[in-house]
Each structure stands twice: as C-alpha cells, then as structure tokens.
Amino acid sequence: MKKYLLTVILILTLTLSFSTSLLAQNVPIDEVTKITVEGNEYVSDFEILNAVQTEVGDQTDQQALRSDMQAIFDLGYFSDINIVFENYEGGLNVIFEVVENPVLKEINISGYEEIYTAKEVRQALDLQLETVLNVKKMNENLKAFQEKMQNDGYILARYRDVNISDQGVLTVKISPGxxxxxxxxxxxxxxxxxxxxxxxxxxxxxxxxxxxxxxxxxxxxxxxxxxxxxxxxxxxxxxxxxxxxxxxxxGKTGRLNFGGGYSSTDGWLGFVDVSEKNLFGNGQNIGAKWQFGDTTTYSLNFYEPYLWDSKYSFGFSIYDRESERTNDADQDYIRESRGGSVTFGRPLPNDWRTSLRYRAQDTEEYWSDDGTEIYDNSLRSLTLGFSRDTSNSRFHPTSGSINNFEIEHAGDFIGGEMDFTKFNLDTRRYFPGFSDHAWALRMKLGLSEPRTPLDSEEYDLGGSDSLRGYERSDFDVDTRDNNNLLLFNVEYRIPFNESFTGVLFTDAGNVWEDRDSIALNDLRYGYGLGVRMNTPVGQLRLDYGWDDNQDGQLHFSIGNTF
Incomplete structure (x- = not known):
C-alpha cells in the first residue's frame, strides 16, 4: 500500500536585520566599557544580556558582536536588533537596540475542530496571553503539532496561514485535508x-x-x-x-471440496463441502456440508454481514449430526443431535462486536446393539456474546489479539428441558518470534451453573482442539459432571513456506464438577510438536502430543487450533 506524505509546513519565520553600522562598516576598535539594552519594554535586560558573550573590558570584535546579535535574536522575542556605539569613560558603550514582538492578546485557531479539541490545540501551542510573543517557541510548537497530526494519521494536514498582527492577534489556519x-x-x-x-x-x-x-x-x-x-x-x-x-x-470465492481421512475426534470420515463467500457479489456467505463415516453430519449455514444495508448482521445454521461413541466401560452408543441457531450481531466502538443467538437442539442417545434409548433431551438457549479481533492475519497472525466472551442461558422462559447458565471466555494473543516465527497463546475458561444435569452440554477436554496428548474419554467420568473448564495453550509457529508450518506446543488444563475445586495445581499437562498444511480444503493439522505419563497420542484435524 502506497502512502503519500502530502504535507506542507508553513510556519511563521522572521528575518534578522543586522545594522549597516555593524555589517557594512568597520566596527570601531576600542575597549568595551559598558553594555546596555534599549527598546525592550517587557523582556528584562538581564535575560537579554545573559545571552551576550562580550564582556566589559573586552576589545570590540565584529564577529563576536555578530554572534551576540544572533544569540539575542535566538531568544525569539524580537523582530529586529541593531548595535550602536557611544563613547563612555574612555571606551565604548555597546548598545543593543531591540524591537520586541507584539504582546500576545488573542489566539485565533481554525480548521482543527473535526480532529482535536480547542484545549488540545492550545496545550500543544503552549503560548501565554499578555506576554511578548516568542517566535522561536511558537515555531518549535507548531512543528511539534505538525508532527502530532502526522503521527495521528492526518497525513495531508498543513498550516494554510500563520500570522501575527501588530495588535497582538495570532491567527493559525489549519487545512486538515x-x-x-x-x-x-x-x-x-x-x-x-x-x-x-x-x-x-x-x-x-x-x-x-x-x-x-x-x-x-x-x-x-x-x-x-x-x-x-x-x-x-x-x-x-x-x-x-x-x-x-x-x-x-x-479471487475465487466459491468452493467445492470433497475428500476423506481420519480425525482423532471423529474417527474415519468423508466429506463434501460446498460454499460461496460472496454470494452474487453481495458479500453474503452460504455453505452446505455433508460429512459421513463414524460421524455423519448434514449442515447448512448462511450469513449476511449487513442486514438490509444496516449495521446489523444476521446468520442462521441448521444441522443434523449422528456420531458413534464409546464410554469408559467400552460400551458403544450413538448420539443424535438436530438443531439450529439464529444470530443477530452489531458492531461496537473500538472494534468490538456484540451478538445475540437463539439456539435450539434436540439430543438423543441410544445403545448401538439394540437401539435402547439412554438419553433424550431438548435444549433452548439465548447467548449474549462480545468479540474483538485485532489480529494482523487470519492464517499466520504475529500480533494483535482475539477475544470472545459469551453468556448462555437455557431453560426458564426460553423453554426446553435443560436449565443452566454458562460463562465462556476465550482470549488469544499473538507475538512475533524470531524472523517470521510467531508465538500464539490462548486461555479458555468455562463456568456453568447447572440447574439440571448438563449431559450433552458438559465441557469436553482432550483431543486436537484443546489438551493434546489426551483423548476426550480421559476426562469423561460417570461419577461427576464436567461443569467447569480451564485451559491454557502455547504454540511457537515456524513457517517453512507458504504451504507448511511447524509447531511446538504446550497445553495445560482440566475440568471440574464444582467451581470451588478449580486450582492451578490440579492441571494436566501435554506437550509436543506438529505440522500445518494449507490446502484448498483448508488448513490440515497433524499433532503428536505426550501426556503427564509420557504416553503419546496422534491428533489429526482440519482448521487452525486458535
């Protein structure tokens, strides 16, 4: 992206006028017997003479007196300076005749109103009324304020006019661009x-x-x-x-993908995925997916980022999912979930967004061998969410953060058989590493207040998306409910080229039934390494992690971890 610095700095400057008696004529050579100042009304003799290097007893010197005039001028209070000489006690009285700048009576500034407050501009100029205008200080402050406008992004901002009248009225006109x-x-x-x-x-x-x-x-x-x-x-x-x-x-926004493989989460699978991210050029997203194997899923989703050209977004999804599972007693059962959601969203200040989602889901579990029903329940919930994404890249972020906070409430007036309140926080930070490497950190916290057993809404831990080195079944215990979750992930990502990225990771987390039981010294740890491959299907992940007992576990999945 090209940036053009189209800025002209117009700052008031005054020209020093040296007297012809000093520059064009010979300076009388004699001893300096007195040094005085004339013409100053507001600036003290002491302040002026303090800038003069020539002293009583010195011989007059044209170059030294020229330097003294420049030093007085550099104080910023004067528009003209001359030197005259008088005989005094057998030598010369060197008289510096000065013309003071006007006394500042009023400051009129215009053109800033849409970008700064009057207080901010006056503080930047830092000029006091009822004092002699110090042009040096004014120029320095105008230059600093120009740099501030540039640094704040107003790259075309310039001074259209800077003028001081004989009556002491300073006029500054800013053209912001x-x-x-x-x-x-x-x-x-x-x-x-x-x-x-x-x-x-x-x-x-x-x-x-x-x-x-x-x-x-x-x-x-x-x-x-x-x-x-x-x-x-x-x-x-x-x-x-x-x-x-x-x-x-x-670029291409439509996609038709199909394939198969093995996921440590869902077992053997095949899929057909059809999607369009820019439907008819309107910026809408629609997609349909069929996944089959140990888990069978049919899903349809749609997203409109600007509903009826407003700031509100709208989305819906419907799905039918059937998965084969095994409990800790090695008994096979089938879980069927059918449902969908409707979501409305709106942007907030400082890159935040808020959303409200209604979710409906019916879940049934039954034994694989005889079809006997184990569990049948319905869920109806509302979720209020807040999110903010300032990461600099979707696929390989090296700076910024992603934050998501949700409160989900089910039951009561919303309906359904399940009754609970969940608080979910997912925060991620990205930092540059060596060369083009990157650090990625995530903390995930889930707290629930169940008024009926969570069952299918319990927190899952273990597997490719959370605590690697473990299977989900490692944390499924019939004697307790996984009502609360705490998870930490750290990855160091090393891109090899545009298609492959290596990863070193450490994970820590656990689930608890009671909130009072959450403790950092009760975390389970996993660590390992992995590789990411960018494909037309999306990013493929292959991780190998070790648990607390140094037992290894291979994880394969699709999509970035976090």
Whole structure:
C-alpha cells in the first residue's frame, strides 16, 4: 500500500536585520566599557544580556558582536536588533537596540475542530496571553503539532496561514485535508457498495491514513480478493483534496471440496463441502456440508454481514449430526443431535462486536446393539456474546489479539428441558518470534451453573482442539459432571513456506464438577510438536502430543487450533 506524505509546513519565520553600522562598516576598535539594552519594554535586560558573550573590558570584535546579535535574536522575542556605539569613560558603550514582538492578546485557531479539541490545540501551542510573543517557541510548537497530526494519521494536514498582527492577534489556519472521492478499480463481481461499506472513511471526510489502513484490513478479512492496493492521489492542491483509489484483483470465492481421512475426534470420515463467500457479489456467505463415516453430519449455514444495508448482521445454521461413541466401560452408543441457531450481531466502538443467538437442539442417545434409548433431551438457549479481533492475519497472525466472551442461558422462559447458565471466555494473543516465527497463546475458561444435569452440554477436554496428548474419554467420568473448564495453550509457529508450518506446543488444563475445586495445581499437562498444511480444503493439522505419563497420542484435524 502506497502512502503519500502530502504535507506542507508553513510556519511563521522572521528575518534578522543586522545594522549597516555593524555589517557594512568597520566596527570601531576600542575597549568595551559598558553594555546596555534599549527598546525592550517587557523582556528584562538581564535575560537579554545573559545571552551576550562580550564582556566589559573586552576589545570590540565584529564577529563576536555578530554572534551576540544572533544569540539575542535566538531568544525569539524580537523582530529586529541593531548595535550602536557611544563613547563612555574612555571606551565604548555597546548598545543593543531591540524591537520586541507584539504582546500576545488573542489566539485565533481554525480548521482543527473535526480532529482535536480547542484545549488540545492550545496545550500543544503552549503560548501565554499578555506576554511578548516568542517566535522561536511558537515555531518549535507548531512543528511539534505538525508532527502530532502526522503521527495521528492526518497525513495531508498543513498550516494554510500563520500570522501575527501588530495588535497582538495570532491567527493559525489549519487545512486538515479532505477526501474528494473513492474510486474502485478491478472488481468484476463484488459490488461497489460491498467494498465501500468496509471502509471507515467516506468522501467529504478528513483523510486519516489509519482509517484507510483499517479499511484495507477489513477488505483482506473478506477473503474476496487476491490483491488489494489503495492509493491516494492529489486532486486539488489549493483546497488540499485527494481521492482514494482502491485497486483490486478478485479471487475465487466459491468452493467445492470433497475428500476423506481420519480425525482423532471423529474417527474415519468423508466429506463434501460446498460454499460461496460472496454470494452474487453481495458479500453474503452460504455453505452446505455433508460429512459421513463414524460421524455423519448434514449442515447448512448462511450469513449476511449487513442486514438490509444496516449495521446489523444476521446468520442462521441448521444441522443434523449422528456420531458413534464409546464410554469408559467400552460400551458403544450413538448420539443424535438436530438443531439450529439464529444470530443477530452489531458492531461496537473500538472494534468490538456484540451478538445475540437463539439456539435450539434436540439430543438423543441410544445403545448401538439394540437401539435402547439412554438419553433424550431438548435444549433452548439465548447467548449474549462480545468479540474483538485485532489480529494482523487470519492464517499466520504475529500480533494483535482475539477475544470472545459469551453468556448462555437455557431453560426458564426460553423453554426446553435443560436449565443452566454458562460463562465462556476465550482470549488469544499473538507475538512475533524470531524472523517470521510467531508465538500464539490462548486461555479458555468455562463456568456453568447447572440447574439440571448438563449431559450433552458438559465441557469436553482432550483431543486436537484443546489438551493434546489426551483423548476426550480421559476426562469423561460417570461419577461427576464436567461443569467447569480451564485451559491454557502455547504454540511457537515456524513457517517453512507458504504451504507448511511447524509447531511446538504446550497445553495445560482440566475440568471440574464444582467451581470451588478449580486450582492451578490440579492441571494436566501435554506437550509436543506438529505440522500445518494449507490446502484448498483448508488448513490440515497433524499433532503428536505426550501426556503427564509420557504416553503419546496422534491428533489429526482440519482448521487452525486458535
């Protein structure tokens, strides 16, 4: 992405005028018997003479006196300085004649109102009324404020006028720089409004490079485009206008995948997956999946990020899942779950989003050999969620974070046979490692208040997505309910090329029935190494982990861990 620094700094400067008696004529050579100042009304003699190096008893020297004049001028209080000489007690009285700048009576600043408060600007200029204007200090502060505007992203901001009148009125006019228009090039499928709604800046607004960068990240997250190149082009210099040109190269958004393999979570499986991330160029996401094998799943999902062109998002999913399982007594049973969900979401300030989801699910379990029913239950719940994603990449983040917090309530007025409240926190942090390596950290906390047994809604631990080196059955105990969970994951990720990434990991976690039993000294540990492979199906994961007893476990799955 090209960044253009289209900034002109216009700062008031004054020119030092040396007297012709000093520069064009010979300075009388004699002993300096007195040094005085004339013309100053507000600036003290002491402050002026403190800048003078020539002393009483010295011989007059043209270069030294020139340096003294410059030093007085550098104090910033004067618009003109001259030197005259008078005979005094057998030598010379060196008189510095100064012309003070106006006394600052009023400060008028304009053009900042949309980006800063008046208090912020006045604090940045740091000029006091009823004092002689110090041009040196003003120039330094104007330059510092210019740098602040640049650092805050206002790359076109400049001073259009800086002027001090004889009456002591300082006028500072700021031209912040406005966006004339946004031009989109290269999109053949995606509609313009789908692109523009991802840009947090519109025509007519003050240009801020940080907003443009956020829009660039938003477009990347859509995964609609192979290349995105935003550029600023100057439109009109006098009015300080520029247009934003977004150059795009669209990629493939439809996908048809099929295949098979083995998952340590779901056993042997085959799948057919059809999806479209940019339905008819409207930015909608729709997908259908059929997975078969030890686990059979039919699912359909749809997501509209801007419902009726509003800030609200809408999504729904329906699924039918049947899986073959084995309990800790080596008895085979089948679990069937059918249900779906409807979700509404809305953005919040500072990149946060909130969502409200209604979920309905009916679950049945029965023995594999004779079909005798073991368990039959219905779930109806509402989930309030808050999320924030500031990671710099979806596939290999090296900075930023992802935070998700949810409160799910089932039963009561919502209906269903299950009655509980769950609090779920999932927070992730990413840090750069050596070279292009990265550290990835996650903490997951689940707390529940069951008023009926959780059964199918208990927390699972063990397997490829949580505590590697263990199977889920290692934490399923008939004598207790897994009502609470605490999990930590640390990965060091080493990209080999665009397709393969190596991983070293350490996991720690456990599940408890009672919240009071949660303790860090009761965690189970796993560690190991793995490899990630990017394919058209998605990211494939292969991990080998060891548990507390040094027993090894192979884990295979699809999709990133966290």
């Amino acid at each position: 406005y966006l004339d228009s946004i031009e989109i090039k290269g999109n053949t499928k995606t509609k313009n409004d789908v692109i523009l709604r991802e840009m947090p800046i519109e025509a007519g607004e003050i240009i801020n490079i940080n907003k443009i960068q956020r829009g660039y990240q938003n477009l990347l997250r859509l995964e609609f485009f192979e290349n995105i190149n935003p550029e600023l082009e100057r439109v009109e210099s006098e009015q300080n206008l520029a247009k934003l040109v977004i150059n795009l190269e669209e």
